[in-house]
Amino acid sequence: MCRLLGFISPTPTTAADLIGVDDCRQWQAMGSIYDDGWGTAWIDPGAEEVTRFRTPGEGADDPRLTRALDAQRTEARICHLRMATTGLNDREENTHPFLAEGIALAHNGSVRPVQRLREFVSAAEADQIGGTTDSAIVFALVLRRARHGEPLLDAVTGTVRMxxxxxxxxxxxxLVLTPEEMIVVHATAGTEVPYLQGPLPPDHHDHYYRMSWRRFADGATIVSSSGLEHRGWSLIEQNTIMRLTVANGAETIVRL
Known part of the structure; x- marks a missing residue:
């Protein structure tokens, strides 16, 4: 189980520029709960391609995550804090985002049983992604469809429906990112909520898988899983897939 944060913008910006430093620190602080690694993928302004950094270390006090949220401007970024599913190791190859063929993907949730899910992909497809998690296999299934010519939105939608x-x-x-688009999926109806102890961030007891978004006048849009106060944000409806174009924030909505 994990936390997600991502944005697109027609001009280079940061998460802190969009929602403020305080909310960024609140999101990063969840790295003390989701402490099995963190990662980020973004559009490299010079190369016009998706670049990734990930580490199995805790993100709460990592200055590299602080810089990614506060200082490193880009037209799009996704960030992920990981809480490893039981039995799936906290090592770098299992840390999100995954990156292959110019596409980055970060996942919050679970598809079980993992052993059965692995039967859906070949060894070569799994090896391309690396890692041993259900999330990696979900990404391999998306890539298979994209490789066969489906637009990325269709590839993601078809995989989720299957x-x-x-x-x-x-x-x-x-959260799925390319240089042209960010795709957001919220499909967790009936999913078992993990048991967490102690003081918890907002929504962790009654709306654990909630996804919210906030759109700005210039088309910039930011998306987050639960854990922030989300004042002024809107809820993403359950069983929804949303495509946001980086250039202007144009949105396409698919209902599952």
Missing amino acids: LRADFDHPGINL
Whole structure:
């Protein structure tokens, strides 16, 4: 189980520029709970391609994550704080975002049983992504469809629909990033909520998988999973896939 944050903007910006330093620190502080690694992927302004950094270390006090949220401007970025699913190791190859063929993907949720999910991909497809998690296999399934010529939105939608049909209440919150678009998936109806102890961030007891978004006048849009106060944000409806174009924030909505 994990936390997600992502944005697109027609001009280079940071998460702190969009929602403020205080909210960024609140999101980063969740790295003390989601402490099995963190990662980020962004559009490199010079190369016009998606670049990634990830580490199995805790993100709460990592200055590299602080810089990514506060100082390193880009037209799009996704960030991920990881809480490893039981039995799936906290090592770098299992840390999100995954990156292959110019596409980055970060996942919050679970698709179980993982052993059965692995039967859906070949060894070569799994090896391309690396890691041993359900999230990596979900990404391999998306890539297979994209490789066969489906637009990325269709590839993501088809994969999510297939998993919802074949598995019992899978949890599929996704951020998918390319130089042209960010795709957001909120499909967690009926997904089992993990048991967490102690003082918890907002919404962790009653709206654990909630996804929210905030849109700005210039088309910049930021998306976050639960854990922030989200004042002035809007909820993303359950069973929704949203495509946001980097150039102007144009949106396409698919209902599952």
